Every structure is written in C-alpha cells, then in structure tokens.
Amino acid sequence: MDRLINLVVIRPRETQLLLFTTSILFTYITTLSTAQELLQAGFKATPNPKISTFQPLLNDSTGNFSLAFLRVNKTQLALAVLHVPSSEPLWLANPTDLASWSDHTQLFFNGSLMISDPHSRVFWSTPTNGDLVVLLNSSNLQVQKKLDQDSSSVLWQSFDFPTDTLVENQNFTATQSLISQNGLCSMRLGSNFIGLYANFQENYDQIYWKHTALEAKAAIVEGQGPIYVRVNSDGYLGMYQNGTTPVDVEPFRSFQRSINGFLRLRLEPDGDLKGYYWDGSSWILNYQAISDTCELPSPCGPYGLCMPGSGCSCLDNRTEFRSGVDCAPVETGNFCGEKVVKDNFKALTRSGVELPYKQLMQYETTSSLEQCEGLCENNCSCWGVVYNNASGFCYVLDYPIQTLVAVGDESKVGYFKVREGAGKRKRNAGVVFAYAVVGGVIVVLIGIIGFWTYRTWWRRKRNQEEEGDFSPGPYKNLGSASFKSIEMSSR
Ligand SMILES: *[C@@H]1O[C@H](CO)[C@@H](O)[C@H](O)[C@H]1NC(C)=O
Ligand SMILES: *[C@@H]1O[C@H](CO)[C@@H](O)[C@H](O)[C@H]1NC(C)=O
Ligand SMILES: *[C@@H]1O[C@H](CO)[C@@H](O)[C@H](O)[C@H]1NC(C)=O
Numbered sequence: 001m002d003r004l005i006n007l008v009v010i011r012p013r014e015t016q017l018l019l020f021t022t023s024i025l026f027t028y029i030t031t032l033s034t035a036q037e038l039l040q041a042g043f044k045a046t047p048n049p050k051i052s053t054f055q056p057l058l059n060d061s062t063g064n065f066s067l068a069f070l071r072v073n074k075t076q077l078a079l080a081v082l083h084v085p086s087s088e089p090l091w092l093a094n095p096t097d098l099a100s101w102s103d104h105t106q107l108f109f110n111g112s113l114m115i116s117d118p119h120s121r122v123f124w125s126t127p128t129n130g131d132l133v134v135l136l137n138s139s140n141l142q143v144q145k146k147l148d149q150d151s152s153s154v155l156w157q158s159f160d161f162p163t164d165t166l167v168e169n170q171n172f173t174a175t176q177s178l179i180s181q182n183g184l185c186s187m188r189l190g191s192n193f194i195g196l197y198a199n200f201q202e203n204y205d206q207i208y209w210k211h212t213a214l215e216a217k218a219a220i221v222e223g224q225g226p227i228y229v230r231v232n233s234d235g236y237l238g239m240y241q242n243g244t245t246p247v248d249v250e251p252f253r254s255f256q257r258s259i260n261g262f263l264r265l266r267l268e269p270d271g272d273l274k275g276y277y278w279d280g281s282s283w284i285l286n287y288q289a290i291s292d293t294c295e296l297p298s299p300c301g302p303y304g305l306c307m308p309g310s311g312c313s314c315l316d317n318r319t320e321f322r323s324g325v326d327c328a329p330v331e332t333g334n335f336c337g338e339k340v341v342k343d344n345f346k347a348l349t350r351s352g353v354e355l356p357y358k359q360l361m362q363y364e365t366t367s368s369l370e371q372c373e374g375l376c377e378n379n380c381s382c383w384g385v386v387y388n389n390a391s392g393f394c395y396v397l398d399y400p401i402q403t404l405v406a407v408g409d410e411s412k413v414g415y416f417k418v419r420e421g422a423g424k425r426k427r428n429a430g431v432v433f434a435y436a437v438v439g440g441v442i443v444v445l446i447g448i449i450g451f452w453t454y455r456t457w458w459r460r461k462r463n464q465e466e467e468g469d470f471s472p473g474p475y476k477n478l479g480s481a482s483f484k485s486i487e488m489s490s491r
C-alpha cells in the first residue's frame with residue numbers, strides 16, 4: 001500500500017495509466033472466464049457474493065442463453081439456464097431443493113455436473129460420466145461423451161427435465177411434466193389430450209383444463225406410441241404421435257404471421273398456461289390457455305368467490321375478502337380422522353354459486369338439494385357439494401373447497417363444510433396456565449381498550465355513512481397464499 005502511494009506521488013500520470021489499463025484487462029479477463037463456451041472435467045465455480053441477479057457460467061454460441069447461478073429470494077441459489085437479455089429463467093436444475101448463495105456452495109464437473117455444499121451434501125447432480133458440458137443455441141444444456149475428434153454422444157440433456165417452461169423445438173413427452181413455480185399446478189399429457197392439474201390436496205390432482213387433439217390432419221392410432229407436444233417456430237403448439245404431421249395444432253397469436261421471435265410456453269403460478277415471444281426487447285404475450293380469471297384453479301383462494309369481471313369475495317358473506325388471507329382456515333386432511341365428525345365443521349350454504357371448469361368434474365344426479373347435501377353431510381371425506389336444481393346435477397367435492405364462481409341463477413346452490421375450532425382440541429395444562437397469565441394482562445388492557453373503543457365509537461357516530469357492505473377485493477395470486485413459493489429475485 002505504501003509503495004503504491006509513493007508511486008502515485010512520484011509518477012502520477014504513468015501509474016494512473018497503468019492502473020487503468022490493468023483494470024480494463026482484468027475486467028475483460030474475468031468476463032471471459034466467468035462464462036465459457038464449454039465446461040470440461042475439473043471445472044469448479046462458486047457464487048460471487050457481490051452479484052445480486054445471476055452469475056453466468058457457460059454461454060451458448062449466440063450469447064442469448066447462459067447456464068448461471070441464479071439468486072432466488074436474496075439468499076438462495078438455483079442453477080438455471082436463462083435468457084440473458086431478459087434474465088428470464090427457462091430451466092432450473094434444482095427447483096425444489098435450492099442451495100444457498102454462499103461460498104460453501106459449488107458447481108463441479110467431474111463427468112457428473114453437480115451442485116453441492118462439500119461440508120454437507122449434494123443438492124443436485126446428473127447421473128453421467130461425460131467429458132464436457134455444452135449449452136446449445138436452443139437453450140438445451142447437454143452433458144456429452146466424446147466419441148472421437150469431432151463427434152460426441154449426448155448422455156443427458158436439460159430438455160428431458162423441463163421445469164415450468166418449454167421453449168421452441170423442445171419435445172414434451174408423456175413421461176414429463178411441467179410444474180408451476182409454487183408447486184401447485186402441473187401440465188401432463190394424456191392419451192390424446194393436454195391436461196392442466198391442480199394439486200389441491202396431497203395425492204390429489206384435479207384437472208382444470210383439457211385440450212383434446214382435433215386430429216384434423218392426422219389421427220392418433222392406438223398402439224402406435226404415446227403423443228408428445230412441441231412449440232413450433234411457426235407459432236403453434238403442435239401435438240404429434242409419430243411422423244411430422246401434427247394430430248393437433250393449437251395456434252398462438254403469431255401463427256401464420258411470420259414473427260421471428262424466440263418462443264416459450266410457461267405454466268404460470270396462477271395455473272394459466274401462457275406463450276410468449278421475444279421481440280428483441282421484451283416478451284410479448286402470444287398465447288393464453290385460460291383467459292377468464294374465474295376459470296383458473298383458485299383465483300380467490302380457498303372458500304373464495306370469483307365474481308366475473310369484478311374481483312373476489314368470500315363464500316361466507318359475513319367474511320370480508322382480503323388479499324393474501326384465506327377466506328376460511330384450510331388444513332390438510334379431511335374430516336375422517338376426528339372422533340366426532342359432526343362437531344368439527346359448521347355447514348355453510350350459499351346460493352348463486354357454481355363450480356369453475358365443471359365440465360371436467362364428476363357428478364351424480366339427485367332429485368333435490370337435500371338429497372345432494374345428504375351425500376356429503378355424513379361422509380367424512382367430502383368437503384362440500386354444489387347442486388344445480390335445473391339439471392339435478394350434484395357435484396361432490398372431495399378436496400378442500402377452492403374458489404367458486406358467482407352466477408345470477410339462485411337455484412344453483414353450494415353446501416360447504418368449514419373447519420371449526422382447529423386450535424381448541426389440544427388444550428393442555430401449559431396452555432391453561434398461559435390463558436391465566438394472558439387473562440391477567442387482558443384485565444389491564446381492558447381499561448385502555450375501553451377508552452379507545454369509546455373514542456372510535458364516538459368518531460364513527462360522526463361518519464355514519466360507513467356500511468357493513470363489503471366491496472370486492474382484487475383477484476389473488478395463487479402463489480401468495482398457502483403454497484411454498486419461489487420468487488425469482490431477478491425479476
Ligand atoms: C464425481 O465426484 C463425486 C463426489 O466427489 C463422486 O461421488 C462421483 O463418483 C464422481 N463422478 C465421477 C464420474 O467421477
Ligand atoms: C444453432 O445451431 C444450429 C446447429 O448447430 C445451427 O444450424 C443454427 O444456425 C444455429 N442458430 C443460430 C441462431 O445461431
Ligand atoms: C423432437 O422429436 C423429433 C421427432 O421425434 C426429433 O426429430 C427431434 O430431434 C427432437 N428434438 C429434440 C430437441 O430432441
């Protein structure tokens with residue numbers, strides 16, 4: 001340090017020039033060395049604490065895509081393939097088991113690409129013994145084995161393990177699934193359809209959107225193998241069995257409009273499936289599977305009521321809808337484990353309600369509302385029923401009640417079980433003592449509150465226009481509620 005100061009004092013001009021050149025060179029070298037074009041055995045990287053968005057490790061030949069450390073929720077780390085100009089992640093290696101953004105975490109390639117904390121454990125790794133890792137210009141990450149000088153075989157590729165996104169030319173098969181960032185929704189293929197499913201309860205998937213192949217140009221032949229889908233560069237989601245003629249074409253807005261932007265399809269946290277294209281500076285919405293908010297899996301949360309065009313309220317009209325708060329408590333498990341089933345819920349009925357996506361739901365036919373309710377009341381695995389008086393259709397819900405849709409027709413009635421007194425059951429001595437202590441404190445507080453209440457009441461009296469009528473709240477983002485949510489800090 002002293003020597004440096006001396007230098008500056010003696011020959012300021014030259015030293016400054018030297019420092020300047022060195023710093024430029026240094027920046028250039030670090031830029032080069034932080035993002036390479038292929039990784040070979042022995043490659044190792046750790047996250048840089050100064051980076052707040054993402055740290056590129058491996059680029060594709062166009063520089064549009066990078067394999068990078070992506071910072072998630074400020075302190076966590078995901079290994080991601082992302083679109084560099086927008087920092088949009090297209091694939092995550094370890095979406096359900098994030099590492100931490102600390103110098104303990106490292107990415108290592110020794111034939112297997114691996115994220116680990118050598119002091120504790122491996123978060124994610126490829127089951128390979130390869131020679132190199134490359135990122136193709138399609139955003140496909142591959143671990144390859146060298147066969148000879150200029151050919152190699154693919155041992156593993158990220159396209160086979162999609163997360164919530166498909167990019168153009170990526171094949172999506174019946175053995176794969178897309179899972180939304182919050183883990184609630186998934187996309188899977190059936191024998192002749194694309195299905196979107198909501199995981200409302202452990203081990204229970206409710207289908208909420210189904211797109212069946214039209215088979216206009218080619219038919220699905222039984223026994224000729226499963227179907228697969230692919231986002232075609234020409235602007236559609238094609239469904240194929242074998243051969244190049246699609247059995248179904250689901251057009252995007254850019255279909256037959258020769259737009260050259262890169263395409264991606266993402267299963268969003270709210271359960272919608274959306275397509276986008278990159279116009280050079282931003283992502284343009286190009287496809288939307290569900291455009292009616294009330295048809296999404298649970299836009300107003302459990303026990304919510306979606307009012308087409310005017311936001312959310314609660315099924316129980318005495319409860320005010322608040323964004324981010326459930327209308328009623330929902331706990332996992334049904335009513336079967338309890339000794340006295342009837343005492344553990346109160347019944348809520350509401351007319352003018354209907355199920356969303358009811359065309360995909362099972363129903364029974366009953367001759368009256370009472371008979372329909374009867375199918376549920378004493379059945380501990382039932383959470384509620386929705387009855388259509390005109391058709392006699394009785395929909396039995398065997399998962400915790402989600403958002404219903406408000407309709408003008410008052411003959412459509414819902415009967416719902418609402419959990420009651422969840423906290424009351426396990427009261428022990430410790431709790432009783434705590435209550436006694438709290439009771440003492442409350443006595444002291446009552447004086448203060450009494451005064452405050454009086455003042456509030458007095459003010460209210462002057463502003464009489466206050467009504468008990470609740471105005472609808474905004475639609476709620478599914479990801480905000482009870483489900484684990486991974487917020488990308490780069491957005
Ligand atoms: C790579 O390293 C890990 C941990 O050190 C080891 O378990 C694994 O067998 C190695 N893989 C290969 C292909 O050498
Ligand atoms: C991507 O790579 C393929 C094959 O390596 C090549 O044919 C194609 O031109 C490349 N595309 C771009 C945009 O660089
Ligand atoms: C997708 O599937 C088609 C047909 O099976 C195949 O020709 C193509 O190479 C596959 N694409 C990728 C990226 O694996």
Ligand SMILES: *[C@@H]1O[C@H](CO)[C@@H](O)[C@H](O)[C@H]1NC(C)=O
Pocket residue numbers: 062064085262278280
């Ligand atoms: C890739 O980069 C080129 C310029 O280098 C740009 O024209 C093109 O739009 C980019 N593509 C994507 C998908 O970002």
Ligand SMILES: *[C@@H]1O[C@H](CO)[C@@H](O)[C@H](O)[C@H]1NC(C)=O
Pocket residue numbers: 317318349350351
């Ligand atoms: C709430 O619903 C009940 C039963 O449907 C009805 O009797 C009551 O008038 C409603 N209250 C309000 C404030 O709308």
Ligand SMILES: *[C@@H]1O[C@H](CO)[C@@H](O)[C@H](O)[C@H]1NC(C)=O
Pocket residue numbers: 379380381382396397398
């Ligand atoms: C209770 O409801 C479940 C789910 O709707 C159904 O599968 C079952 O058969 C019903 N049990 C009885 C005894 O009705």
Ligand SMILES: *[C@@H]1O[C@H](CO)[C@@H](O)[C@H](O)[C@H]1NC(C)=O
Pocket residue numbers: 389390410411
């Ligand atoms: C329900 O349907 C029955 C006969 O189909 C009819 O008599 C009754 O008035 C209807 N109830 C309501 C509330 O619409």
